Amino acid sequence: MVYCSIMLQNERVLNLVEVVAGEVRRHRKARKMSAQQLADACTALGVEMQRGVLANLEIGRRESLDVTELVALAQALGVPAISLLFPVGDVATVSPTPGVVVDTWDALAAFTGETALSELPPSDSPRARLEAFRRHAVAVEAALASERLARDRRRLATVNLDPAEHERLGQVAAQYERLAFEDTLALRDLRVRMRDLGLEPPVLPARLAHVDDGIAPEASGA
Incomplete structure (x- = not known):
C-alpha cells in the first residue's frame, strides 16, 4: 500500500523534476562530466540538448521534463531512468503530485505497479x-x-x-x-x-x- 500525507504549509519536499535535477547533477559530477559533455552525450543519442537547457534543469529553472529527455539523460549517465525519478536511499520523500508527500520507495512501487494489493487484479488489467x-x-x-x-x-x-x-x-x-x-x-x-x-x-x-x-x-x- 502507498502511504501519502498532505504537505504541511512550511514543509519543503522536492517535486519529481527537482529530484531528477538533483540526481542528474550528482551522477554527472560523480562521473566528472561537464554539463557540456552531458548535453553532447544526449544529443549523440538523438535527443538534442543545449548546455543552457541542462544548466537550467540543474539549478531549478525548469518546471517540466520530457520523457525522452529523462531517458536520454539516464542513458548518457549510465543509470536506470527510474533511479533519477525515485532515488531510493538518497531521497527520503518525493512529491509526485502537488500537495502530496510520498515515501520514495512507495512512489517507486506505485510507479512500477509493484504495490501490494489485497486481492488479485483482473486478468485484463x-x-x-x-x-x-x-x-x-x-x-x-x-x-x-x-x-x-x-x-x-x-x-x-x-x-x-x-x-x-x-x-x-x-x-x-x-x-x-x-x-x-x-x-x-x-x-x-x-x-x-x-x-x-x-x-x-x-x-x-x-x-x-x-x-x-x-x-x-x-x-x-x-
Missing part, C-alpha cells in the same frame, strides 16, 4: 500484465539455473571413475534433471497462459529455445 511479465522473468532465471545445475551434476557423474561414486552422482544428477524438467514445464505453461491472455511472451534465451516445443501452432502464433 495493466497490473496483471506487469505481474505476468515479472513471473516470466523469474521463471526464466529459475529454468536457466536448474538447467545449468543439472548439466554440471551430470558432468560430475560422467567423469567420476569410481563405480559407487559414479552411481551416487548419477542419482543426484537425475534429481537435478527432474527439477530442470519441472522448471521447463512451468515456464512453458506460463508462456501458454500469457498467450491465452493476448500477451506475447519475451524472446527466450538460446539455451531455453526448446521450451516452446510442443505448443500448438495457434498458441505459439505460428
Whole structure:
C-alpha cells in the first residue's frame, strides 16, 4: 500500500523534476562530466540538448521534463531512468503530485505497479500484465539455473571413475534433471497462459529455445 500525507504549509519536499535535477547533477559530477559533455552525450543519442537547457534543469529553472529527455539523460549517465525519478536511499520523500508527500520507495512501487494489493487484479488489467511479465522473468532465471545445475551434476557423474561414486552422482544428477524438467514445464505453461491472455511472451534465451516445443501452432502464433 502507498502511504501519502498532505504537505504541511512550511514543509519543503522536492517535486519529481527537482529530484531528477538533483540526481542528474550528482551522477554527472560523480562521473566528472561537464554539463557540456552531458548535453553532447544526449544529443549523440538523438535527443538534442543545449548546455543552457541542462544548466537550467540543474539549478531549478525548469518546471517540466520530457520523457525522452529523462531517458536520454539516464542513458548518457549510465543509470536506470527510474533511479533519477525515485532515488531510493538518497531521497527520503518525493512529491509526485502537488500537495502530496510520498515515501520514495512507495512512489517507486506505485510507479512500477509493484504495490501490494489485497486481492488479485483482473486478468485484463495493466497490473496483471506487469505481474505476468515479472513471473516470466523469474521463471526464466529459475529454468536457466536448474538447467545449468543439472548439466554440471551430470558432468560430475560422467567423469567420476569410481563405480559407487559414479552411481551416487548419477542419482543426484537425475534429481537435478527432474527439477530442470519441472522448471521447463512451468515456464512453458506460463508462456501458454500469457498467450491465452493476448500477451506475447519475451524472446527466450538460446539455451531455453526448446521450451516452446510442443505448443500448438495457434498458441505459439505460428
